[in-house]
Amino acid sequence: MATHNYQAKDFIQTQEGFVFAVVEQGLEEGKVLCFLRYIPKGDAWVKVSTDEANAFLKQNAVQYLFYSKQKSAHLHAVSTHDIAVHHSPKKRLQKLLAKTKPDLIEQDCITLSHLLLDQGASMNSLGVTGSLLIGAQNTNSDIDLVIYGRENFQRIRGCIKSLITDQKLGALQENDWIDSYQRRSCDLSLQDYVWHEQRKYNKALINNRKFDLNLIEEVPESSSVVYTKQGEVIIQAQVVDAQYAFDYPARFLLKHVQISEVLCYTATYTGQAENNEWIEVAGALEIGSDGCQRILVGSTREAKGQFIKVISAPA
Secondary structure: OOOOOOOOOOEEEEOOOOEEEEEEEEEEOOEEEEEEEEEEEOOEEEEOOHHHHHHHHHHHOHHHEEEEOOOOEEEEEEEHHHEEEEEOHHHHHHHHHOOOOOOHHHHHHHHHHHHHHHOOOOHHHEEEEOHHHHOOOOOOOOEEEEEEOHHHHHHHHHHHHHHHHOOOOEOOOHHHHHHHHHHHOOOOOHHHHHHHHHOOOOEEEEOOEEEEEEEEOOOOOOOOOOEEEEEEEEEEEEEEEOOOOOOOOEEEEEEOOOEEEEEEOOHHHOOOOOOOOEEEEEEEEEEEOOOOEEEEEOOOOOOOOOEEEEEEOOO
């Protein structure tokens, strides 16, 4: 297993059948940084929240609880020798496209993939994560598509906008936005949430089924900086560089007296701001070993009490 290249949005499965979502490329102390997402129940998997995952591991598998010195954060980690299966989004999508008798959600994923391939996307740039990655989908599941490479992602965002205009894909309607908002449980009003989301073009409907685009940059910038948390803060600042706004984690470089950037691990605020916009940010202040300060948004998946919100756009 040690030769595998583990990336964010991959899933890893332990000998006990626990399924973890990988949150970071590379290893720390020989372990894959991740978070428990599914636990086995009979012949199926049950999806768990952050609190449920922590409580489950404390009671059943404390060896997977981990404090990351690099990130100064409590999360989960699995040693490579404890990994039974590595679920790859790319390989899973390739298998789906070759499937002769797909179910309804699998067929929607296949149809969507062919639409994007017809628009010029390469097979090597696409993958699928979420419930479809491990076959845990149900009739109400969304599709979580992975796009590899920042340029590919931006190109496909443009394709989504055009396909909606051409009515080959559907735009989310009021009920879809309300459902998405309720799932996210974010610290924005519904009106603010929808305003930010509608301009991203990273989600739409295929046969009335919602899908999301997730960007993975395959060669992330490496850093030896160690960060220490300093408590929760709220600031207002101008975004001077949003080219990494859809990355995982998303990054927004700031014009601010003390804080140089916002780092965001929750999809709720991915792509939230554009160049030159003023934002209000609530999150965890961190100071790096290099003296630089940043704000972390999404220290948990639900990111309670944390947000990124545009407060002023350039004229």
